[in-house]
Amino acid sequence: MNRIMPEIIQRMPHRLTAIVMACAMGIVSVFAQNISQIAESDPLIITGSIGTNNTYYHSSVGNGYMSPLSNSVFANLNINVYGFSIPFSLYFSNDNLNFNYPQFSFNLTPSYKNFTAHIGQSTIPFSNYILNMSFNGVGLEYKGRKFRASAFYGVLRRAINDNPEDLNPRKPQYKRYGWGFSTGYGNGANSIDIYFLRAYDSEGSLNEVWREQVQSQENLLVGIKGCVSFKNRVSLSANLATSAFTADKNSPKVTAGEATRFDKVFEAKYTSQVRFAGDASLSFNLPWLNASVSYKMIQPDYVSLGTYYTSNNYHSLGVNLSTTLFKQIMLSGSFSGQSDNLSKQKQYTTKGYVYNAMAAWNKGNVSLSAMYNGYLQAQSDGTLQVNDTTEVHRILHSMSLMTNYSLSRTNLDHTFSLSGNYTINKDLNKFSVGQSDVNTMALGASYMMNVKPWETSFTLALSHQETKGFNSVYRSDVASLSTGRSFLKEKNLNVSATVSLNYNEVQHQSKSLSMGIDLSAGYTLKKYHTFSLTGSVSKYGDVNVTKTTSGLDATDVRISLNYLYTFTLLHISKKKKTKK
Secondary structure, rough: OOOHHHHEEEEEEHHHHHHHHHHOOEEOOOOOEEEEHHHHHOOOEEEEEEEEOOOOOOOOOOOOOOEEEEEEEEEEEEEEEOEEEEEEEEEEEEOOOOOOOEEEEEOOOOEEEEEEEEEEOOOOOOOOOOOOOOOOEEEEEEEEOEEEEEEEEEEEOOEEOOOOOOOOOOEEEOOEEEEOOOOOOOOOOEEEEEEEEEEEEEHHHHHHHHHHHOOOOEEEEEEEEEEEOOOOOEEEEEEEEEEEEOOOOOOOOOOOOHHHOOOOOOOOOOOOEEEEEEEEEEEEEEOEEEEEEEEEEOOOOOOOOOOOOHHHHHHEEEEEEEEEEOEEEEEEEEEEEEEOOOOOOOOOOEEEEEEEEEEEEEOOOEEEEEEEEEEEEEEOOOOOOOOOOOOOOEEEEEEEEEEEEEEEEOOOOEEEEEEEEEEEEEEEEEEEEEEOOEEEEEEEEEEEEEOOOOOEEEEEEEEEEEEOOOOOEEEEEEEEEEEEEOOOOOOOEEEEEEEEEEEEEEOOOOEEEEEEEEEEEEEEEOOEEEEEEEEEEEEEEEOOOOOOOOOOOOOOOEEEEEEEEEEEEHHHOOOOOOOO
Protein backbone atom coordinates (compact mmCIF):
# COMPACT_ATOMS: atom_id res chain seq x y z
CA MET A 1 0.00 0.00 0.00
CA ASN A 2 2.88 2.37 0.80
CA ARG A 3 4.14 1.94 -2.76
CA ILE A 4 0.83 2.06 -4.62
CA MET A 5 -0.73 5.10 -2.94
CA PRO A 6 1.85 7.72 -4.09
CA GLU A 7 1.63 6.37 -7.67
CA ILE A 8 -2.17 6.82 -7.67
CA ILE A 9 -1.89 10.37 -6.33
CA GLN A 10 0.70 11.29 -8.99
CA ARG A 11 -1.87 10.50 -11.69
CA MET A 12 -4.60 12.69 -10.12
CA PRO A 13 -5.36 16.23 -11.28
CA HIS A 14 -3.52 18.84 -9.19
CA ARG A 15 -6.70 20.19 -7.56
CA LEU A 16 -7.89 16.73 -6.55
CA THR A 17 -4.42 15.84 -5.30
CA ALA A 18 -4.39 18.85 -2.98
CA ILE A 19 -7.78 17.89 -1.53
CA VAL A 20 -6.72 14.29 -0.92
CA MET A 21 -3.49 15.34 0.78
CA ALA A 22 -5.25 17.90 2.96
CA CYS A 23 -7.99 15.54 4.12
CA ALA A 24 -6.07 12.28 4.49
CA MET A 25 -3.16 13.23 6.67
CA GLY A 26 -3.97 10.73 9.41
CA ILE A 27 -2.29 7.37 9.90
CA VAL A 28 -4.52 4.37 9.23
CA SER A 29 -3.47 1.27 11.14
CA VAL A 30 -4.92 -2.11 12.02
CA PHE A 31 -4.29 -3.87 15.34
CA ALA A 32 -5.42 -7.13 16.87
CA GLN A 33 -5.47 -8.72 20.29
CA ASN A 34 -4.84 -12.23 21.55
CA ILE A 35 -6.53 -14.83 19.33
CA SER A 36 -7.55 -16.88 22.37
CA GLN A 37 -9.68 -13.94 23.48
CA ILE A 38 -11.54 -13.50 20.17
CA ALA A 39 -14.34 -15.85 21.22
CA GLU A 40 -14.86 -13.78 24.36
CA SER A 41 -14.88 -10.43 22.50
CA ASP A 42 -17.89 -8.50 21.29
CA PRO A 43 -18.64 -8.95 17.56
CA LEU A 44 -18.68 -5.24 16.71
CA ILE A 45 -17.91 -1.97 18.50
CA ILE A 46 -17.68 1.33 16.65
CA THR A 47 -16.38 4.28 18.66
CA GLY A 48 -14.88 7.61 17.75
CA SER A 49 -14.35 11.25 18.50
CA ILE A 50 -14.82 14.59 16.76
CA GLY A 51 -13.21 17.83 17.77
CA THR A 52 -12.05 21.25 16.76
CA ASN A 53 -9.32 23.67 17.83
CA ASN A 54 -9.66 27.37 17.12
CA THR A 55 -7.15 30.08 18.02
CA TYR A 56 -7.29 33.84 17.58
CA TYR A 57 -4.03 35.77 17.78
CA HIS A 58 -3.35 39.48 17.55
CA SER A 59 -0.18 41.45 18.09
CA SER A 60 0.16 45.21 17.92
CA VAL A 61 3.63 44.77 16.39
CA GLY A 62 2.42 42.47 13.60
CA ASN A 63 1.31 38.88 13.14
CA GLY A 64 4.62 37.46 11.95
CA TYR A 65 4.71 34.97 14.81
CA MET A 66 1.57 33.08 13.79
CA SER A 67 -1.63 33.46 11.76
CA PRO A 68 -4.35 35.77 13.13
CA LEU A 69 -6.91 32.97 13.01
CA SER A 70 -6.16 29.25 12.88
CA ASN A 71 -8.78 26.52 12.82
CA SER A 72 -8.51 22.76 12.74
CA VAL A 73 -11.02 19.93 12.67
CA PHE A 74 -10.23 16.31 13.42
CA ALA A 75 -12.16 13.06 13.55
CA ASN A 76 -11.25 9.58 14.75
CA LEU A 77 -13.19 6.38 14.14
CA ASN A 78 -12.32 2.98 15.59
CA ILE A 79 -13.97 -0.21 14.32
CA ASN A 80 -13.45 -3.18 16.63
CA VAL A 81 -14.44 -6.58 15.19
CA TYR A 82 -14.00 -9.50 17.59
CA GLY A 83 -11.08 -7.76 19.23
CA PHE A 84 -9.48 -6.60 16.00
CA SER A 85 -9.14 -2.83 16.18
CA ILE A 86 -9.09 -0.74 12.97
CA PRO A 87 -8.65 2.97 13.74
CA PHE A 88 -9.06 5.77 11.19
CA SER A 89 -8.16 9.41 11.65
CA LEU A 90 -8.72 12.61 9.70
CA TYR A 91 -7.13 16.01 10.34
CA PHE A 92 -7.55 19.27 8.49
CA SER A 93 -6.15 22.69 9.32
CA ASN A 94 -6.37 25.97 7.46
CA ASP A 95 -2.98 26.86 8.92
CA ASN A 96 -1.22 23.89 7.36
CA LEU A 97 0.85 25.21 4.46
CA ASN A 98 2.89 22.03 3.93
CA PHE A 99 0.93 19.25 2.28
CA ASN A 100 2.18 15.69 2.61
CA TYR A 101 1.09 12.46 1.06
CA PRO A 102 -1.27 10.38 3.19
CA GLN A 103 0.58 8.06 5.51
CA PHE A 104 -0.98 4.63 5.58
CA SER A 105 0.35 1.84 7.76
CA PHE A 106 -1.05 -1.59 8.43
CA ASN A 107 -0.25 -3.53 11.57
CA LEU A 108 -1.81 -6.82 12.63
CA THR A 109 -0.37 -8.54 15.73
CA PRO A 110 -2.50 -11.56 16.65
CA SER A 111 -1.23 -13.74 19.46
CA TYR A 112 -2.09 -17.19 20.76
CA LYS A 113 -0.62 -18.53 23.98
CA ASN A 114 3.15 -17.99 23.64
CA PHE A 115 3.11 -17.05 19.95
CA THR A 116 2.74 -13.57 18.45
CA ALA A 117 2.52 -12.89 14.73
CA HIS A 118 3.42 -9.56 13.11
CA ILE A 119 1.86 -8.49 9.82
CA GLY A 120 2.52 -5.03 8.40
CA GLN A 121 4.47 -2.24 10.08
CA SER A 122 5.92 -3.89 13.18
CA THR A 123 8.89 -4.05 15.53
CA ILE A 124 10.65 -6.99 17.18
CA PRO A 125 13.17 -6.61 20.04
CA PHE A 126 16.74 -7.05 18.83
CA SER A 127 20.24 -6.04 19.84
CA ASN A 128 20.65 -2.26 19.64
CA TYR A 129 23.83 -2.75 17.59
CA ILE A 130 21.92 -4.73 14.95
CA LEU A 131 18.29 -3.63 14.61
CA ASN A 132 16.31 -0.80 16.20
CA MET A 133 13.98 0.22 13.36
CA SER A 134 10.58 -1.10 12.36
CA PHE A 135 9.92 -3.28 9.33
CA ASN A 136 6.96 -3.59 6.99
CA GLY A 137 6.42 -7.30 6.45
CA VAL A 138 5.79 -10.45 8.45
CA GLY A 139 7.26 -11.81 11.67
CA LEU A 140 6.69 -14.41 14.35
CA GLU A 141 7.68 -14.43 18.03
CA TYR A 142 7.67 -17.18 20.62
CA LYS A 143 8.10 -16.35 24.32
CA GLY A 144 8.19 -19.26 26.70
CA ARG A 145 9.06 -19.35 30.36
CA LYS A 146 12.77 -19.40 29.52
CA PHE A 147 13.11 -20.15 25.82
CA ARG A 148 12.32 -17.46 23.21
CA ALA A 149 12.75 -17.05 19.48
CA SER A 150 11.71 -14.68 16.70
CA ALA A 151 12.03 -14.25 12.96
CA PHE A 152 10.94 -11.64 10.42
CA TYR A 153 11.12 -10.55 6.79
CA GLY A 154 10.15 -7.15 5.40
CA VAL A 155 11.04 -3.71 4.10
CA LEU A 156 13.33 -1.69 6.38
CA ARG A 157 13.30 1.49 4.30
CA ARG A 158 11.12 2.77 1.48
CA ALA A 159 12.63 4.08 -1.73
CA ILE A 160 12.93 7.79 -2.49
CA ASN A 161 12.80 7.98 -6.26
CA ASP A 162 11.94 11.56 -7.25
CA ASN A 163 12.11 12.69 -10.85
CA PRO A 164 15.71 13.78 -11.55
CA GLU A 165 14.35 16.66 -13.64
CA ASP A 166 12.47 18.18 -10.70
CA LEU A 167 13.74 21.52 -9.46
CA ASN A 168 14.44 20.32 -5.90
CA PRO A 169 14.33 16.51 -5.82
CA ARG A 170 14.86 14.75 -2.51
CA LYS A 171 18.02 12.78 -1.86
CA PRO A 172 17.45 9.39 -3.53
CA GLN A 173 17.61 6.12 -1.62
CA TYR A 174 17.03 2.47 -2.46
CA LYS A 175 14.28 0.35 -1.01
CA ARG A 176 15.93 -1.74 1.70
CA TYR A 177 14.88 -5.27 2.59
CA GLY A 178 15.84 -7.23 5.65
CA TRP A 179 15.30 -10.57 7.29
CA GLY A 180 16.59 -11.99 10.50
CA PHE A 181 16.03 -14.19 13.51
CA SER A 182 16.93 -14.41 17.16
CA THR A 183 16.89 -17.09 19.80
CA GLY A 184 17.49 -16.95 23.52
CA TYR A 185 17.28 -18.86 26.75
CA GLY A 186 17.10 -17.83 30.38
CA ASN A 187 15.77 -14.98 32.46
CA GLY A 188 17.08 -11.48 33.13
CA ALA A 189 19.73 -12.53 35.65
CA ASN A 190 21.10 -15.48 33.67
CA SER A 191 20.38 -15.44 29.99
CA ILE A 192 21.86 -15.62 26.51
CA ASP A 193 20.49 -14.38 23.17
CA ILE A 194 21.82 -14.74 19.61
CA TYR A 195 20.83 -12.41 16.76
CA PHE A 196 21.19 -12.59 12.98
CA LEU A 197 20.27 -9.94 10.39
CA ARG A 198 20.62 -9.77 6.62
CA ALA A 199 19.86 -6.39 4.99
CA TYR A 200 20.28 -5.33 1.35
CA ASP A 201 19.19 -2.63 -1.09
CA SER A 202 17.00 -3.38 -4.11
CA GLU A 203 18.65 -1.85 -7.17
CA GLY A 204 15.47 -2.01 -9.23
CA SER A 205 13.72 0.34 -6.79
CA LEU A 206 15.72 3.37 -8.00
CA ASN A 207 15.75 5.22 -11.30
CA GLU A 208 18.72 4.28 -13.47
CA VAL A 209 19.92 7.88 -13.47
CA TRP A 210 20.14 7.89 -9.68
CA ARG A 211 22.06 4.58 -9.59
CA GLU A 212 25.09 6.33 -11.06
CA GLN A 213 25.19 8.64 -8.01
CA VAL A 214 24.07 6.33 -5.19
CA GLN A 215 25.60 2.92 -4.51
CA SER A 216 23.45 0.03 -3.33
CA GLN A 217 24.61 -1.61 -0.10
CA GLU A 218 24.26 -4.88 1.78
CA ASN A 219 24.98 -6.00 5.31
CA LEU A 220 25.26 -9.17 7.38
CA LEU A 221 25.24 -8.90 11.18
CA VAL A 222 25.61 -11.46 13.96
CA GLY A 223 25.30 -10.59 17.63
CA ILE A 224 25.23 -12.18 21.06
CA LYS A 225 23.95 -10.76 24.32
CA GLY A 226 24.05 -12.39 27.71
CA CYS A 227 24.11 -11.98 31.45
CA VAL A 228 25.29 -14.16 34.31
CA SER A 229 24.88 -13.47 38.02
CA PHE A 230 26.07 -15.00 41.27
CA LYS A 231 23.56 -14.99 44.13
CA ASN A 232 22.17 -11.66 42.88
CA ARG A 233 25.31 -9.99 44.28
CA VAL A 234 27.64 -9.96 41.32
CA SER A 235 26.54 -9.88 37.69
CA LEU A 236 28.34 -9.70 34.38
CA SER A 237 26.57 -8.67 31.17
CA ALA A 238 27.84 -8.28 27.62
CA ASN A 239 26.42 -7.24 24.25
CA LEU A 240 28.60 -7.97 21.19
CA ALA A 241 28.00 -7.66 17.45
CA THR A 242 29.90 -8.26 14.21
CA SER A 243 29.04 -6.46 10.98
CA ALA A 244 30.09 -7.46 7.46
CA PHE A 245 29.22 -4.44 5.31
CA THR A 246 29.54 -3.81 1.58
CA ALA A 247 29.43 -0.16 0.57
CA ASP A 248 28.88 -0.94 -3.15
CA LYS A 249 27.21 -4.16 -4.24
CA ASN A 250 28.47 -3.67 -7.80
CA SER A 251 32.12 -3.56 -6.80
CA PRO A 252 34.33 -6.50 -7.91
CA LYS A 253 34.13 -9.70 -5.93
CA VAL A 254 37.07 -10.99 -3.92
CA THR A 255 37.96 -14.38 -5.43
CA ALA A 256 41.09 -15.28 -3.51
CA GLY A 257 41.96 -16.13 0.06
CA GLU A 258 39.73 -17.05 2.98
CA ALA A 259 36.98 -14.61 1.86
CA THR A 260 35.46 -17.14 -0.55
CA ARG A 261 34.67 -19.56 2.29
CA PHE A 262 31.59 -17.53 3.22
CA ASP A 263 30.20 -16.91 -0.28
CA LYS A 264 26.97 -18.76 0.47
CA VAL A 265 26.25 -16.40 3.35
CA PHE A 266 27.97 -13.17 2.31
CA GLU A 267 29.92 -12.37 -0.86
CA ALA A 268 33.02 -10.37 -0.04
CA LYS A 269 33.59 -7.42 -2.39
CA TYR A 270 36.48 -5.00 -2.61
CA THR A 271 34.29 -2.46 -0.78
CA SER A 272 33.46 -4.93 2.00
CA GLN A 273 34.72 -4.67 5.58
CA VAL A 274 34.19 -6.48 8.87
CA ARG A 275 33.89 -4.46 12.07
CA PHE A 276 32.98 -5.12 15.71
CA ALA A 277 30.94 -3.32 18.37
CA GLY A 278 30.10 -4.21 21.92
CA ASP A 279 29.92 -3.37 25.57
CA ALA A 280 30.34 -5.18 28.88
CA SER A 281 29.38 -4.33 32.45
CA LEU A 282 30.33 -5.79 35.83
CA SER A 283 27.97 -4.94 38.71
CA PHE A 284 28.15 -5.45 42.47
CA ASN A 285 24.99 -5.28 44.59
CA LEU A 286 26.11 -5.40 48.21
CA PRO A 287 24.04 -4.53 51.30
CA TRP A 288 26.05 -1.37 51.84
CA LEU A 289 27.19 -0.49 48.31
CA ASN A 290 26.09 -0.67 44.69
CA ALA A 291 28.86 -0.39 42.12
CA SER A 292 29.38 -1.06 38.43
CA VAL A 293 32.17 -0.84 35.86
CA SER A 294 31.35 -0.72 32.14
CA TYR A 295 33.34 -0.62 28.93
CA LYS A 296 32.12 0.08 25.39
CA MET A 297 33.88 0.02 22.04
CA ILE A 298 32.62 0.56 18.49
CA GLN A 299 35.25 0.11 15.81
CA PRO A 300 35.76 2.70 13.06
CA ASP A 301 33.34 2.37 10.12
CA TYR A 302 31.04 -0.01 12.00
CA VAL A 303 27.74 0.05 10.08
CA SER A 304 24.36 -1.60 10.60
CA LEU A 305 21.70 -1.13 7.92
CA GLY A 306 19.13 -2.13 10.54
CA THR A 307 19.68 0.96 12.71
CA TYR A 308 18.80 4.57 12.08
CA TYR A 309 22.24 5.77 13.13
CA THR A 310 25.20 4.30 15.02
CA SER A 311 28.17 6.31 16.27
CA ASN A 312 31.49 4.59 15.74
CA ASN A 313 35.24 5.01 16.10
CA TYR A 314 35.30 5.45 19.89
CA HIS A 315 35.58 3.59 23.18
CA SER A 316 34.53 4.54 26.71
CA LEU A 317 34.98 3.43 30.31
CA GLY A 318 32.57 4.21 33.15
CA VAL A 319 32.30 3.67 36.92
CA ASN A 320 29.19 4.15 39.12
CA LEU A 321 28.93 4.06 42.93
CA SER A 322 25.96 4.56 45.27
CA THR A 323 25.21 3.92 48.93
CA THR A 324 22.81 4.86 51.74
CA LEU A 325 23.94 6.01 55.19
CA PHE A 326 21.76 5.86 58.29
CA LYS A 327 18.72 5.12 56.08
CA GLN A 328 18.42 8.86 55.42
CA ILE A 329 21.44 10.01 53.42
CA MET A 330 21.88 8.83 49.83
CA LEU A 331 25.26 9.27 48.14
CA SER A 332 26.12 8.52 44.52
CA GLY A 333 28.86 9.32 42.07
CA SER A 334 29.96 8.37 38.59
CA PHE A 335 32.84 8.87 36.19
CA SER A 336 33.15 8.08 32.50
CA GLY A 337 35.80 8.78 29.91
CA GLN A 338 35.52 8.56 26.14
CA SER A 339 38.08 8.80 23.36
CA ASP A 340 37.64 8.63 19.60
CA ASN A 341 40.04 8.15 16.66
CA LEU A 342 40.62 4.44 17.23
CA SER A 343 41.78 4.17 13.64
CA LYS A 344 44.38 6.94 14.10
CA GLN A 345 43.15 8.38 10.78
CA LYS A 346 41.43 11.51 12.08
CA GLN A 347 43.29 14.79 12.18
CA TYR A 348 42.86 15.07 15.96
CA THR A 349 41.87 12.81 18.84
CA THR A 350 39.10 14.12 21.09
CA LYS A 351 38.74 12.97 24.68
CA GLY A 352 35.85 13.71 27.01
CA TYR A 353 35.41 13.07 30.73
CA VAL A 354 32.08 13.28 32.57
CA TYR A 355 31.90 13.10 36.37
CA ASN A 356 29.24 13.86 38.93
CA ALA A 357 28.41 13.46 42.60
CA MET A 358 25.10 13.70 44.45
CA ALA A 359 24.04 13.75 48.09
CA ALA A 360 20.43 13.76 49.33
CA TRP A 361 18.96 13.84 52.81
CA ASN A 362 15.32 13.27 53.59
CA LYS A 363 13.71 13.24 57.02
CA GLY A 364 10.01 13.73 57.59
CA ASN A 365 8.80 16.82 55.80
CA VAL A 366 12.28 18.23 55.06
CA SER A 367 14.53 17.28 52.16
CA LEU A 368 17.87 18.61 51.02
CA SER A 369 19.98 17.66 48.02
CA ALA A 370 23.25 18.82 46.49
CA MET A 371 24.72 17.89 43.13
CA TYR A 372 27.90 18.51 41.19
CA ASN A 373 28.40 17.83 37.47
CA GLY A 374 31.64 18.25 35.59
CA TYR A 375 32.80 17.84 32.02
CA LEU A 376 36.29 18.10 30.58
CA GLN A 377 37.04 18.05 26.85
CA ALA A 378 40.57 17.81 25.51
CA GLN A 379 42.25 17.37 22.15
CA SER A 380 45.48 15.57 21.23
CA ASP A 381 47.45 14.75 18.11
CA GLY A 382 46.09 12.58 15.34
CA THR A 383 47.39 12.65 11.79
CA LEU A 384 48.13 16.33 12.48
CA GLN A 385 49.77 17.99 15.45
CA VAL A 386 47.45 20.02 17.67
CA ASN A 387 47.77 23.75 17.11
CA ASP A 388 48.00 25.61 20.42
CA THR A 389 45.95 28.54 19.11
CA THR A 390 43.03 26.40 17.88
CA GLU A 391 43.16 23.54 20.39
CA VAL A 392 39.79 22.47 21.82
CA HIS A 393 40.21 22.34 25.59
CA ARG A 394 37.19 23.17 27.77
CA ILE A 395 35.94 22.45 31.27
CA LEU A 396 32.49 22.81 32.77
CA HIS A 397 31.50 22.88 36.46
CA SER A 398 27.87 22.88 37.57
CA MET A 399 26.83 22.98 41.25
CA SER A 400 23.23 22.77 42.42
CA LEU A 401 21.54 22.97 45.81
CA MET A 402 17.84 22.29 46.45
CA THR A 403 15.75 22.17 49.59
CA ASN A 404 12.08 21.51 50.23
CA TYR A 405 9.92 21.89 53.35
CA SER A 406 6.28 20.80 53.73
CA LEU A 407 3.88 21.60 56.53
CA SER A 408 0.35 20.28 56.81
CA ARG A 409 -2.37 21.74 59.04
CA THR A 410 -6.09 21.20 59.45
CA ASN A 411 -7.12 23.82 56.90
CA LEU A 412 -3.88 24.67 55.13
CA ASP A 413 -0.98 22.85 53.46
CA HIS A 414 2.28 24.75 52.96
CA THR A 415 5.21 23.84 50.73
CA PHE A 416 8.42 25.91 50.52
CA SER A 417 11.15 25.29 47.94
CA LEU A 418 14.52 26.91 47.33
CA SER A 419 17.01 26.14 44.57
CA GLY A 420 20.31 27.46 43.33
CA ASN A 421 22.70 26.61 40.53
CA TYR A 422 26.07 27.99 39.50
CA THR A 423 27.69 26.94 36.22
CA ILE A 424 31.19 27.72 34.98
CA ASN A 425 31.95 27.03 31.32
CA LYS A 426 35.61 27.89 30.76
CA ASP A 427 37.91 27.66 27.75
CA LEU A 428 41.30 26.36 28.91
CA ASN A 429 43.05 27.44 25.73
CA LYS A 430 45.40 30.17 26.91
CA PHE A 431 45.18 31.99 23.58
CA SER A 432 41.38 32.47 23.74
CA VAL A 433 41.66 35.05 26.57
CA GLY A 434 38.29 34.00 27.94
CA GLN A 435 36.31 35.10 24.88
CA SER A 436 34.04 32.05 25.04
CA ASP A 437 33.84 31.73 28.84
CA VAL A 438 30.31 31.79 30.28
CA ASN A 439 29.30 31.85 33.96
CA THR A 440 25.65 31.49 34.96
CA MET A 441 23.96 31.81 38.34
CA ALA A 442 20.31 30.81 38.74
CA LEU A 443 18.23 31.18 41.90
CA GLY A 444 14.65 30.09 42.48
CA ALA A 445 12.08 30.15 45.26
CA SER A 446 8.48 29.01 45.42
CA TYR A 447 5.69 28.80 47.94
CA MET A 448 2.49 26.80 47.52
CA MET A 449 -0.52 27.05 49.81
CA ASN A 450 -3.46 24.70 49.57
CA VAL A 451 -6.65 26.00 51.22
CA LYS A 452 -8.54 22.81 52.03
CA PRO A 453 -11.97 24.34 52.83
CA TRP A 454 -11.92 26.18 49.49
CA GLU A 455 -10.27 23.27 47.64
CA THR A 456 -8.04 25.93 46.07
CA SER A 457 -4.27 26.17 45.73
CA PHE A 458 -2.07 29.24 45.31
CA THR A 459 1.53 29.18 44.06
CA LEU A 460 4.05 32.02 44.13
CA ALA A 461 7.30 31.51 42.19
CA LEU A 462 10.35 33.76 41.89
CA SER A 463 13.49 33.23 39.81
CA HIS A 464 16.63 35.16 38.99
CA GLN A 465 19.30 34.36 36.41
CA GLU A 466 22.51 36.17 35.62
CA THR A 467 24.84 35.12 32.81
CA LYS A 468 28.23 36.69 32.30
CA GLY A 469 30.17 36.25 29.09
CA PHE A 470 32.99 38.09 27.37
CA ASN A 471 32.17 41.79 27.79
CA SER A 472 28.45 40.99 28.24
CA VAL A 473 26.06 40.49 31.14
CA TYR A 474 22.49 39.19 30.82
CA ARG A 475 19.96 39.28 33.66
CA SER A 476 16.45 37.90 33.90
CA ASP A 477 13.93 38.10 36.76
CA VAL A 478 10.57 36.33 36.69
CA ALA A 479 7.71 36.42 39.21
CA SER A 480 4.43 34.56 38.85
CA LEU A 481 1.32 33.94 40.92
CA SER A 482 -1.09 31.17 39.95
CA THR A 483 -4.22 29.61 41.35
CA GLY A 484 -6.68 26.92 40.33
CA ARG A 485 -9.88 25.29 41.52
CA SER A 486 -12.53 22.74 40.52
CA PHE A 487 -16.24 23.65 40.71
CA LEU A 488 -19.66 21.98 40.61
CA LYS A 489 -20.74 18.81 42.33
CA GLU A 490 -18.89 16.46 40.02
CA LYS A 491 -15.80 18.71 39.91
CA ASN A 492 -16.09 18.81 36.14
CA LEU A 493 -15.42 22.54 35.82
CA ASN A 494 -11.75 23.49 36.25
CA VAL A 495 -10.56 27.08 36.30
CA SER A 496 -7.00 28.41 36.64
CA ALA A 497 -5.28 31.78 36.37
CA THR A 498 -1.66 32.98 36.28
CA VAL A 499 -0.21 36.47 36.52
CA SER A 500 3.45 36.89 35.59
CA LEU A 501 6.07 39.62 35.41
CA ASN A 502 9.36 39.25 33.48
CA TYR A 503 12.30 41.66 33.38
CA ASN A 504 15.26 41.15 31.02
CA GLU A 505 18.40 43.22 30.72
CA VAL A 506 21.46 43.09 28.52
CA GLN A 507 23.98 45.37 30.20
CA HIS A 508 24.63 48.60 28.28
CA GLN A 509 22.29 47.46 25.49
CA SER A 510 18.65 46.92 26.34
CA LYS A 511 16.08 46.64 29.14
CA SER A 512 12.72 45.02 28.55
CA LEU A 513 9.69 44.29 30.71
CA SER A 514 6.68 42.09 30.07
CA MET A 515 3.51 41.47 32.06
CA GLY A 516 1.00 38.76 31.29
CA ILE A 517 -2.27 37.24 32.40
CA ASP A 518 -3.26 33.68 31.49
CA LEU A 519 -6.75 32.28 32.11
CA SER A 520 -8.09 28.83 31.35
CA ALA A 521 -11.34 26.97 31.93
CA GLY A 522 -12.35 23.42 31.14
CA TYR A 523 -15.76 21.79 31.37
CA THR A 524 -16.83 18.18 30.86
CA LEU A 525 -20.50 17.45 30.08
CA LYS A 526 -21.83 13.93 30.66
CA LYS A 527 -18.35 12.47 30.15
CA TYR A 528 -18.72 12.81 26.36
CA HIS A 529 -18.37 16.53 25.66
CA THR A 530 -15.24 18.42 26.68
CA PHE A 531 -14.96 22.20 26.28
CA SER A 532 -11.87 24.26 27.00
CA LEU A 533 -11.26 27.98 26.75
CA THR A 534 -7.89 29.65 27.22
CA GLY A 535 -6.90 33.26 26.91
CA SER A 536 -3.78 35.31 27.47
CA VAL A 537 -2.87 38.98 27.30
CA SER A 538 0.70 40.26 27.53
CA LYS A 539 2.11 43.76 27.52
CA TYR A 540 5.79 44.21 26.78
CA GLY A 541 8.33 46.67 25.52
CA ASP A 542 11.67 48.39 26.00
CA VAL A 543 11.85 50.20 29.34
CA ASN A 544 15.28 51.75 28.86
CA VAL A 545 14.93 55.24 30.30
CA THR A 546 17.42 56.63 27.76
CA LYS A 547 14.88 56.05 24.97
CA THR A 548 12.08 58.51 24.44
CA THR A 549 9.65 55.75 23.39
CA SER A 550 10.28 53.56 26.41
CA GLY A 551 7.21 51.78 27.77
CA LEU A 552 4.98 48.75 27.47
CA ASP A 553 3.67 49.79 24.06
CA ALA A 554 3.30 46.26 22.56
CA THR A 555 0.35 43.95 23.20
CA ASP A 556 -0.26 40.30 22.33
CA VAL A 557 -3.68 38.66 22.67
CA ARG A 558 -4.40 34.97 22.21
CA ILE A 559 -7.73 33.18 22.66
CA SER A 560 -8.31 29.47 22.04
CA LEU A 561 -11.59 27.55 22.04
CA ASN A 562 -11.46 23.76 21.84
CA TYR A 563 -14.13 21.09 21.77
CA LEU A 564 -14.03 17.29 21.85
CA TYR A 565 -16.94 14.85 21.55
CA THR A 566 -16.43 11.11 22.12
CA PHE A 567 -19.14 8.66 21.12
CA THR A 568 -20.09 5.02 20.69
CA LEU A 569 -21.79 4.69 17.33
CA LEU A 570 -22.57 0.98 17.51
CA HIS A 571 -22.07 -1.78 20.05
CA ILE A 572 -23.13 -5.36 19.35
CA SER A 573 -22.42 -7.40 22.44
CA LYS A 574 -21.54 -11.08 22.41
CA LYS A 575 -24.18 -12.33 24.84
CA LYS A 576 -27.32 -10.38 24.07
CA LYS A 577 -26.63 -9.60 20.40
CA THR A 578 -28.34 -6.26 20.87
CA LYS A 579 -27.50 -2.89 19.42
CA LYS A 580 -26.91 0.08 21.65
